[in-house]
Amino acid sequence: MAVTQTQAPTSTAQRILDVAEQLVQSRGYNGFSYADIAGELAITKASLHYHFASKAELGEALIERYSARFTEALERIDSTIPAARAKLDAYVGLYTDVLRGERMCLCGMLAAEYQTLPQPMRGSVIRFFDGNVAWLASVLADGQSDGTLSFDGAPNDAAQTILSSLQGAMLVARPYGDLARFQAAAARTLASLKTP
Amino acid sequence: MAVTQTQAPTSTAQRILDVAEQLVQSRGYNGFSYADIAGELAITKASLHYHFASKAELGEALIERYSARFTEALERIDSTIPAARAKLDAYVGLYTDVLRGERMCLCGMLAAEYQTLPQPMRGSVIRFFDGNVAWLASVLADGQSDGTLSFDGAPNDAAQTILSSLQGAMLVARPYGDLARFQAAAARTLASLKTP
DNA sequence: GTCTATAGGCAGATAGAC
DNA sequence: GTCTATCTGCCTATAGAC
Numbered sequence: 001m002a003v004t005q006t007q008a009p010t011s012t013a014q015r016i017l018d019v020a021e022q023l024v025q026s027r028g029y030n031g032f033s034y035a036d037i038a039g040e041l042a043i044t045k046a047s048l049h050y051h052f053a054s055k056a057e058l059g060e061a062l063i064e065r066y067s068a069r070f071t072e073a074l075e076r077i078d079s080t081i082p083a084a085r086a087k088l089d090a091y092v093g094l095y096t097d098v099l100r101g102e103r104m105c106l107c108g109m110l111a112a113e114y115q116t117l118p119q120p121m122r123g124s125v126i127r128f129f130d131g132n133v134a135w136l137a138s139v140l141a142d143g144q145s146d147g148t149l150s151f152d153g154a155p156n157d158a159a160q161t162i163l164s165s166l167q168g169a170m171l172v173a174r175p176y177g178d179l180a181r182f183q184a185a186a187a188r189t190l191a192s193l194k195t196p
Numbered sequence: 197m198a199v200t201q202t203q204a205p206t207s208t209a210q211r212i213l214d215v216a217e218q219l220v221q222s223r224g225y226n227g228f229s230y231a232d233i234a235g236e237l238a239i240t241k242a243s244l245h246y247h248f249a250s251k252a253e254l255g256e257a258l259i260e261r262y263s264a265r266f267t268e269a270l271e272r273i274d275s276t277i278p279a280a281r282a283k284l285d286a287y288v289g290l291y292t293d294v295l296r297g298e299r300m301c302l303c304g305m306l307a308a309e310y311q312t313l314p315q316p317m318r319g320s321v322i323r324f325f326d327g328n329v330a331w332l333a334s335v336l337a338d339g340q341s342d343g344t345l346s347f348d349g350a351p352n353d354a355a356q357t358i359l360s361s362l363q364g365a366m367l368v369a370r371p372y373g374d375l376a377r378f379q380a381a382a383a384r385t386l387a388s389l390k391t392p
Numbered sequence: 393g394t395c396t397a398t399a400g401g402c403a404g405a406t407a408g409a410c
Numbered sequence: 411g412t413c414t415a416t417c418t419g420c421c422t423a424t425a426g427a428c
Contacts, residue, residue, distance in 0.1 A: 027311055030224060031312040034421080046425095049424080050393060050394075104308060108367060112308035112367060113227060114371045115222050164361070165360070168359075169364065171363055172359060172360040175310045184353055185356060188357045189357065192388040239411095242407095246412075251404065
């Protein structure tokens with residue numbers, strides 16, 4: 001039987017991931033070093049290597065955790081919000097929260113640096129996007145079925161456009177430090193799915 | 197009176213900019229070094245510093261040249277294509293050409309790395325986006341006036357959405373190495389401006 | 393698990409000869 | 411303008427004590 005923990009443990013590995021995630025989302029994978037994490041957590045670089053032997057391993061762990069949390073968030077949306085259009089609004093809300101922290105989507109950032117990434121990280125980035133498109137396509141198909149959403153072409157194609165439009169809206173809004181700019185672009189993107 | 201040149205000179209500085217531009221657009225500003233350029237051109241790093249004393253200076257020169265060329269391309273569109281909708285198609289064509297070279301838009305890439313950029317480069321990135329939005333807004337306003345384009349809200353807001361959607365479409369399509377994916381998203385974005 | 397110490401390499405940058 | 415040589419500093423990573 002597992003020991004019951006009163007306080008959240010927040011292991012060292014977790015805190016390393018927390019700091020590294022913030023660094024990648026704001027500065028990029030090639031824009032931070034182990035020294036940055038070590039300084040923030042007041043431990044040595046050598047200790048970091050105990051938890052994540054290489055930077056590539058750390059990178060993989062970052063995407064895995066990020067993807068898992070994102071998937072959980074999508075499942076929460078599915079289980080709490082019935083209407084397709086409201087699900088899309090909630091999806092935009094996830095991005096808004098990221099941008100509010102002056103961050104880019106982790107995988108959007110890594111997409112920019114894609115050609116410099118270790119091979120295993122590349123696959124994980126692709127899977128993140130594929131999962132997002134699949135979820136969006138499912139929501140779009142549902143909305144089309146019940147007549148609450150309308151769009152041309154296949155749900156999968158429309159889903160790809162929504163994903164890339166939101167990623168681009170984050171990418172461009174962040175240099176301006178302008179959350180409203182993102183929200184306006186997101187609203188316009190969703191508005192193109194109006195029922196006739 | 198200036199000396200007439202029969203052949204294009206292609207000065208060393210130009211060739212440095214050519215190689216550096218390709219590197220930034222594919223690997224990012226933090227993803228290449230002076231050694232990469234030196235290797236490609238078969239000259240030494242010290243020679244590079246003669247032409248561009250610091251990497252920050254090189255970065256500024258890259259954006260200035262890129263922006264100037266982009267502005268020229270937009271002026272060519274204005275002077276050769278009368279219809280607003282066709283101008284937008286040509287604008288998408290500029291992006292398509294970039295992506296065909298397996299590159300990201302220079303300033304889209306730099307937007308991702310924004311928080312790590314030297315201050316002068318940041319201003320230049322912003323000005324590039326502002327110039328693009330201003331041009332797009334002008335085209336949209338024209339199309340709205342002559343009834344060939346229809347959209348909600350101000351031309352400037354619609355222009356911001358077009359810019360960010362195209363940047364995002366490039367960002368996401370590049371890891372897949374899928375030009376068609378970009379083109380589909382771009383076409384869908386422009387299709388949302390249909391006349392009623 | 394965390395530390396000290398250090399390896400080995402590459403980064404951007406400079407001095408000075410040619 | 412381009413070179414050789416070199417500097418200083420940071421990078422990822424490892425060995426081994428505690």
